[in-house]
Amino acid sequence: MPTLxxxxxxxxxxxxxxxxxxxxxxxxxxxxxxxxxxxFAGLFIGLNAYFIGVIQILVYAGAIMVLFIFIIMLLxxxxxxxxxxPITTVIGALLIxxxxxxxxxxxxxxxxxxxHQALDLPASAEHYQEEAPKIAATLSGANGEAPxxxxxxxxxxxxxxxxxxxxxxxxxxxxxATIGVVVxxxxxxxTSASDQ
Amino acid sequence: xxxTWLLFLLPIASAAIGWLLLxxxxxxxxxxxxxxxxxxxxxxxxxxxxxKDTQASFNWASVGDFHVKIGFMADQMARGMMIVVTGVxxxxxxxxxxxxxxxxxxARYFACLSLFMFSMTGIVLSDNFLMTFMFxxxxxxxxYLLIGHWYQKESAADAAxxxxxxxxxxxxxxxxxxxxxxxxxxxxxxAGIADWASHVGTLTPLMTATLGAATLCIFCGAIGKxxxxxxxxxxxxxxxxxxxxxxxxHAATMVAAGIFxxxxxxTCFETGEAHGAPEADHAAVSLxxxxxxxxxxxIGIVTSLAAAFMATQQDDIKKILxxxxxSQLGYMxxxxxxxxxxxxxxxxxxxxxxxxxxxxxxxxxxxxxHHEQNIWKMGGLLKKMPITAITFLIATLALxxxxxxxxxxxxxxxxxxxxxxxxxxxxxxxxxxAILTTFYMFRLVFVVFFGKNRSENAEHAHEVGPLMFxxxxxxxxxxxxxxxxxxxxxxxxxxxxxxxxxxxxxFLSSIGAFIVGxxxxxxxxxxxxxxxxxxxxxxxxxxxxxxxxxxxAKLVRVFQDAVAAVVHFFDEILIGGILxxxxxxxxxxxxxxxxxxxxxxxxxxxxxFGAGALLIIYLTVFVF
Amino acid sequence: MxxxxxxxFVSGLLFAIGxxxxxxxxNIIVIFMCLEMMxxxxxxxxxxxxxxxxxxxxxxDYDGQMLVFFIITVAAAEVAVGLAIxxxxxxxxxxxxxxxxxxxxx
Numbered sequence: 060m061p062t063l064x065x066x067x068x069x070x071x072x073x074x075x076x077x078x079x080x081x082x083x084x085x086x087x088x089x090x091x092x093x094x095x096x097x098x099f100a101g102l103f104i105g106l107n108a109y110f111i112g113v114i115q116i117l118v119y120a121g122a123i124m125v126l127f128i129f130i131i132m133l134l135x136x137x138x139x140x141x142x143x144x145p146i147t148t149v150i151g152a153l154l155i156x157x158x159x160x161x162x163x164x165x166x167x168x169x170x171x172x173x174x175h176q177a178l179d180l181p182a183s184a185e186h187y188q189e190e191a192p193k194i195a196a197t198l199s200g201a202n203g204e205a206p207x208x209x210x211x212x213x214x215x216x217x218x219x220x221x222x223x224x225x226x227x228x229x230x231x232x233x234x235x236a237t238i239g240v241v242v243x244x245x246x247x248x249x250t251s252a253s254d255q
Numbered sequence: 256x257x258x259t260w261l262l263f264l265l266p267i268a269s270a271a272i273g274w275l276l277l278x279x280x281x282x283x284x285x286x287x288x289x290x291x292x293x294x295x296x297x298x299x300x301x302x303x304x305x306x307k308d309t310q311a312s313f314n315w316a317s318v319g320d321f322h323v324k325i326g327f328m329a330d331q332m333a334r335g336m337m338i339v340v341t342g343v344x345x346x347x348x349x350x351x352x353x354x355x356x357x358x359x360x361x362a363r364y365f366a367c368l369s370l371f372m373f374s375m376t377g378i379v380l381s382d383n384f385l386m387t388f389m390f391x392x393x394x395x396x397x398x399y400l401l402i403g404h405w406y407q408k409e410s411a412a413d414a415a416x417x418x419x420x421x422x423x424x425x426x427x428x429x430x431x432x433x434x435x436x437x438x439x440x441x442x443x444x445x446a447g448i449a450d451w452a453s454h455v456g457t458l459t460p461l462m463t464a465t466l467g468a469a470t471l472c473i474f475c476g477a478i479g480k481x482x483x484x485x486x487x488x489x490x491x492x493x494x495x496x497x498x499x500x501x502x503x504x505h506a507a508t509m510v511a512a513g514i515f516x517x518x519x520x521x522t523c524f525e526t527g528e529a530h531g532a533p534e535a536d537h538a539a540v541s542l543x544x545x546x547x548x549x550x551x552x553x554i555g556i557v558t559s560l561a562a563a564f565m566a567t568q569q570d571d572i573k574k575i576l577x578x579x580x581x582s583q584l585g586y587m588x589x590x591x592x593x594x595x596x597x598x599x600x601x602x603x604x605x606x607x608x609x610x611x612x613x614x615x616x617x618x619x620x621x622x623x624x625h626h627e628q629n630i631w632k633m634g635g636l637l638k639k640m641p642i643t644a645i646t647f648l649i650a651t652l653a654l655x656x657x658x659x660x661x662x663x664x665x666x667x668x669x670x671x672x673x674x675x676x677x678x679x680x681x682x683x684x685x686x687x688x689a690i691l692t693t694f695y696m697f698r699l700v701f702v703v704f705f706g707k708n709r710s711e712n713a714e715h716a717h718e719v720g721p722l723m724f725x726x727x728x729x730x731x732x733x734x735x736x737x738x739x740x741x742x743x744x745x746x747x748x749x750x751x752x753x754x755x756x757x758x759x760x761x762f763l764s765s766i767g768a769f770i771v772g773x774x775x776x777x778x779x780x781x782x783x784x785x786x787x788x789x790x791x792x793x794x795x796x797x798x799x800x801x802x803x804x805x806x807x808a809k810l811v812r813v814f815q816d817a818v819a820a821v822v823h824f825f826d827e828i829l830i831g832g833i834l835x836x837x838x839x840x841x842x843x844x845x846x847x848x849x850x851x852x853x854x855x856x857x858x859x860x861x862x863x864f865g866a867g868a869l870l871i872i873y874l875t876v877f878v879f
Numbered sequence: 880m881x882x883x884x885x886x887x888f889v890s891g892l893l894f895a896i897g898x899x900x901x902x903x904x905x906n907i908i909v910i911f912m913c914l915e916m917m918x919x920x921x922x923x924x925x926x927x928x929x930x931x932x933x934x935x936x937x938x939x940d941y942d943g944q945m946l947v948f949f950i951i952t953v954a955a956a957e958v959a960v961g962l963a964i965x966x967x968x969x970x971x972x973x974x975x976x977x978x979x980x981x982x983x984x985x
Contacts, residue, residue: 065881069889076893076916079909080900088909092916095893099919102889105881106930107939111947115919118951123915123958130962131908134969148858152903155865156895162872163891167884169876173931175880183937208938214948217941229952236956243963246970857910857977861901 065105072098085131089124096120107178109210180206191216259309259327261298262337262380265291266373273366281361288365289348292372296341303334312382328382328445332522332600336379336515339604340508342733343611344372346726347503350615353722354499354622364404364497371397371504378512383444384433387516391429391476394509395422401504402496414492421489425479432472439466449523452542467544473520474551481513481584484558488804490581494573498618501573506580506614507607514587514603517551518596525596552592552677556684559585563691567698571628572617575699579654580610582688586669589681595672602665605737609653609662612730616647619723620703623716632710633703640718644704646731651700653734655693655772656765663765664738670761686764693772701780886927894920907968907975911961918954922947 075095082088096119103112184199184206194213200206218226269291273284302309312326329337348368355361374397377390396419403415437443439462440451458466477483482490493505504510524542559582566578583606590599621628623640637644653662666689673685708714718724736742897920900913929943969975 061880065885069885073889073892073896076896076900079912079916080896080903085906085908088912092912095916096919099923102886102923103926106886106926108926108930108944108947111922111926111944111951114948114951115922118955119915119919123955126958126962127908127912130966133966134908134975136906136908136975148903151858151862152899155862155869155902156899158869159865159872159895159898160891162869162876163888166876167887173883175882175931176933178933178939179937186936186938213938213941214944217945218948222945225949229949232953233956236960240959240963243960243967857907857980858902858905861898861910865898865902 061105064101068098068101068105070098071095072102085136086128089127089131092127093120093124096124107208107210109208110214178208180208258298259302259311259329259380262295262376263327263373265295266369266376270366270369270373273362273369276362284362285352285355285365288369289345289352291369292341292345292348295372295376296338296345299334299337299341302329303338306334310382323385324383324444325386326382326444327380329380332519333379335600335604337376339511339607340372340375340379343507343607343730344368344375344503346729347499347611347615350502350618350723350726351497351499353720354618355497358497360404364401367397367400367404368500368503371401371509375508375512379515382446384436385443387519388426388430388433388476391480391512391516392426394504394512395419395426395480398422398493398504398509401500402493404497404500405495408495410492411495414489414495418489418493421486422479425475425477425486428472428475429477429479432469432475435465435469435472439469445519445523448520452524455542458542463542463544466542467547470520470543470547471550474517474547474554477513477517477588478554479513480516481510481588482558482581483513483554483585483588484561485803487558487562487581488807491574491577494571494577498573498614498621501577502611502614502618505577506610510580510584511587511603511607514584514591514599517588517591518600521591521594521596548592548594550592552589552681555585555587555589555592556673556681556688557585558582559589559688560684560691563688563695566695567691570630572620572630572633572699572703573614573628575630575695576610576613576617579613579692579696582692583610583654586666586685586688589677589685590669590672593672593676593681595668595676598665598668598672602669605653605661605665605734608730608737609650609660609734612646612650612727612734613654615723615727615730616643616650619643619719619727620647620716622723623719624710625715627710630699630702633716634706634709635704636716637704639716642718642724643727646724646727647704648700649731650734651696655696655769656689657769658766659735661734661736661738667761667765670765671759674761682764686768689765689768690772690775693769694776697773697776698780701776705781883927883931886931887924890920890923890927893917893923905976905978907965907977907980908962910977911958911965915954915958918950922950925950 072095075091075093075098078091079088079095082091096115100112100115100120103109103115180198181200184195184201187195187198191212194209194216196202197204197209197212198206269288273288276284276287308331309329310327312324314322315325316323327333348365351364351368355364358364371394374390374393378387378394381387381390399415399419402418403412405411406415433443436448440448442448442451479486490505490510494501496505521543562578562581562585566575566582569575569578583602587599587602587606590596590602619640620633620636620643623636623643624633627633649660653660656663656666670682670685670689673681677685894917897913897915897917900916901910904910904913925943925947929940929947932940932943965975968980972980974980
C-alpha cells in the first residue's frame with residue numbers, strides 16, 4: 060500500500076511537471092504546477108516529513124502559485140505564440156536533461172541502495188528525555204496515547220535552538236525582499252511620465 | 256657648505272632668471288649673466304690661489320648597492336681647467352655684451368651661455384662618470400641651443416640639429432663605455448676606478464680586451480664632443496652660431512671637454528705613484544691595451560692632418576678657424592693616445608686662450624664688416640681696425656707656434672711626445688700639420704688684414720668699441736704669457752715643465768715649419784686679390800672637405816633605406832601582421848566565436864549553464 | 880516500500896523536466912515556474928536523504944529538513960522579487976518572451 064502511494068504521487072508530480080513544460084497557456088502551466096506540487100507534498104508525507112509536506116501545499120501551491128497566477132492575469136498574458144519550437148532548442152532541452160539522468164543513473168551504480176526502515180520511536184525517545192520531555196513522551200507514548208512522530212515539535216525544537224541564528228537572518232531576508240518588491244513595483248516618476 | 260658649490264649655483268641661477276626675464280628685461284639678464292660668470296671666475300681664482308684639493312659629494316639616487324653621487328673633485332687639473340673655462344667664459348660674456356646688443360633674443364642668448372657655464376663647470380668638477388655624462392649631455396644641449404640661436408635661419412637650425420645628432424652618436428658609445436667600466440671596475444667614480452686600477456694586479460687577456468673596448472667606447476664620447484674623425488662634421492657647421500659662442504664653446508672649452516675627460520679617465524690609471532708604489536704606476540697604465548692607445552693616437556693625427564688640409568681652401572673666416580680648431584684638437588687627441596696627457600692638457604690650456612682670441616677677433620672683424628664672413632671680400636683691415644688686427648696677428652703667431660708665445664711651448668711638447676712616444680710615423684704628420692697651420696693662418700691674415708679693401712663693407716669698417724677690444728687685449732696677454740713656467744706652473748692643468756732644448760729636432764722642426772708655412776703663405780697670398788691655388792682638383796677636394804659630408808648624406812640615406820626596409824618588415828609583417836595583427840585577429844576570431852554564444856538568448860544561456868553543470872558533475876563524480 | 884534510489888530517481892527526473900522547461904520555454908513566467916520546480920526537486924532529494932539517514936537517533940535527520948525549510952522561505956522571497964522584476968520588465972519592454980530580451984547580445 061505505501062508503495063502504491065509512492066508511485067501515485069510520483070506519477071502525479073512527474074506528469075504535472077511535464078504538463079507545466081508542455082502547455083502553451085501560462086495559466087494551464089500554473090495549474091499543472093499546482094498538481095505537481097500536490098504530488099510533491101504526497102511524497103514528502105510518505106517520507107514522514109509532514110511539516111514540509113504541509114508547507115509545500117501552503118506556501119508553494121497556495122501562496123506562490125497564487126502570486127504567479129495573479130501576475131499572469133495582471134500582465135494579461137495570452138497563449139504563447141504558436142511558433143514551433145526551434146529544433147536546436149528541442150535538442151538542447153532533451154539532450155541536457157537526458158545526459159543529466161544518465162549521470163544520475165551512473166551515480167546510483169556507485170553506491171548501495173538503502174531500504175526503507177520503519178522508525179523506532181520508543182528507542183529514540185531517550186535522546187530527548189533530557190532536553191525536551193514532552194517530545195520524548197509523545198515518542199514513547201508515555202502520555203497515554205499511541206507513540207507517534209511529533210514532526211512539528213521536533214522541527215520547532217531544532218529551529219529555535221540549533222538554527223536560531225539562520226532563522227533570524229531569514230526574517231531579515233524576507234523583510235528586505237518585501238521592501239525590494241515595493242521599490243521595484245513602484246513606478247518611478249520619470250518612467251511613468253514617459254509611459255503615459 | 257663648500258664655496259665650490261657656488262660655481263654650480265651661480266650659473267644655473269642666472270640661467271633660470273635669464274629665462275624668466277626672457278621677454279622683458281633683456282639687458283638685465285645679460286648683465287646678470289656676465290656678473291655671475293665674473294663671480295665664478297673670482298671663485299676659481301681664489302680656489303687656484305688656495306691651491307688645495309677639495310672634495311665633497313652627496314648621494315643623489317640609490318639603487319640597491321649602486322649609489323649615484325653628485326659631487327665635485329677640485330684637484331689641480333680641475334682647478335686649472337676652471338680658470339680656462341671661467342676666464343674665457345668671462346671675456347666672451349663681456350665681448351658678447353656689445354656684440355649681441357641689437358639682438359632681439361639677447362636674454363635667451365645669455366641664459367643659454369649661463370646654462371653652458373653651469374654644464375661645463377659640472378664636467379670639469381665632476382668626480383664620477385655618471386655626473387660627467389649628465390653634464391656632458393647638458394653641454395650638448397646648450398651647444399645645440401646656442402648654435403641654433405638664430406633658428407630663423409634654416410642653415411642655423413640645420414647646423415644645430417646636425418651638431419646634436421652627431422654628438423648623440425658619440426654619446427651613445429660613451430654611455431656604453433661608462434656601463435662597461437662600471438662592470439669592470441665596479442665603480443663609476445674616478446676615485447673608485449683609480450682604487451680598482453691600483454689594486455687589480457694583472458688582468459686576463461679577455462679582461463684586458465674588454466677594458467680596451469671600454470676605453471674606446473668612452474673615447475667615442477670624446478670623438479663626438481671634440482669633433483674627431485669621423486664625427487668631425489658638426490663643428491664647421493656649428494659656426495652658424497654667434498661668433499662669441501664659437502669662441503667659447505666650439506674653440507676653447509666644450510670641444511676640449513672630450514680631451515679633458517679622456518685625460519681624467521687615464522689619470523685614474525696613473526695614481527699608483529700617489530699610493531707610494533712607483534712600480535704600480537707602470538703596471539696600472541699598461542692595464543689599458545696598446546690597441547686602444549694606438550687607435551686614439553691614429554684618429555687624432557688623421558683628424559689633425561685632414562682638417563689642416565681642409566682649412567687651406569676655405570673662404571669663410573670662421574670656417575678656417577673651425578678647421579684649425581679641429582686640427583689642434585687632433586693634436587691633443589694624438590698626444591693623449593701617445594700617453595702624453597700632460598702635453599695634451601698643456602696644449603688644451605694654451606690653445607683655449609689664443610683660439611678664443613682668434614674667434615673673438617674674427618667676431619670683431621665680422622661685426623665691423625656688417626656680418627661679412629668671406630675673407631675675399633675683406634682686405635686691408637689693418638689700417639681700419641689696428642687693435643683687432645694686432646691682437647689677431649699675435650694669436651696667429653701663437654697658434655703657428657712662433658717662439659716665445661704660448662703656443663710655441665705647448666706645440667713643442669706635442670712634437671716631443673710625437674717624436675719620442677710615436678716615432679717617425681707620428682712625428683712627420685705632426686710637423687706637416689705645423690707647416691699647414693702656419694700656411695693657412697697667414698693666408699687668412701694676409702687676405703683679411705693686408706692688401707686693399709675688396710668690398711664696400713670692408714671700406715666702411717672701423718675699430719670696435721672698448722667692451723670688445725678689452726677682452727681681445729686680455730686674451731692677447733694670455734696668448735703670450737700663458738706658456739711661461741711661472742704662469743703655466745700655477746694655472747695649467749697637469750703642467751709638467753720640460754726645458755726647451757734649442758738644439759733638439761723638435762725645436763728645429765717647429766721653427767722650420769713656421770718659416771716654411773710663412774714663406775708659402777707670403778708667396779701665394781700676400782697682396783693677392785684671388786686664390787691662386789684654387790681651381791685644381793686637389794683644392795676642390797680640400798674645399799669640399801674631402802666630400803665627407805656628401806658621403807655621409809649618401810651613407811645615411813642608404814643606411815636609412817636599409818634600416819627602414821628592415822624595420823618595415825618587422826613592423827608591418829612581423830609585428831603588425833603576425834604579432835599584433837595576429838593577436839588582434841585571433842582575439843577577434845575568438846570574440847566572434849564567443850559572440851555567437853552571447854546571443855542574448857536566455858535559452859542558449861540556460862543550455863550552456865546546464866552543460867557546464869553536467870561537465871562539473873562528470874568531472875567531480877566520474878573522473879576524480 | 881520505495882527505496883532511496885527510487886526517490887532520488889523521481890527527484891532527478893523532476894529536476895531534469897524543470898531544466899528542460901527552462902531551456903525550451905520562452906515565456907519568462909513559465910521559465911520561472913520551471914525554476915521553482917527544480918528547487919522543489921532538490922527539496923525532495925534533501926527530504927529523502929533526511930528520511931533514510933536514521934542512524935543517530937532512529938528518527939529522520941532533521942538537519943536536512945531545516946535546509947528544506949530555509950529553501951522554501953528563500954524561494955518565497957525569490958518568487959516575490961522575481962515576479963516584481965518581471966512586472967517591471969514587462970512595463971519597460973511590453974514583453975515576457977525571452978527571445979525579445981536580447982540586451983545581452985554580444
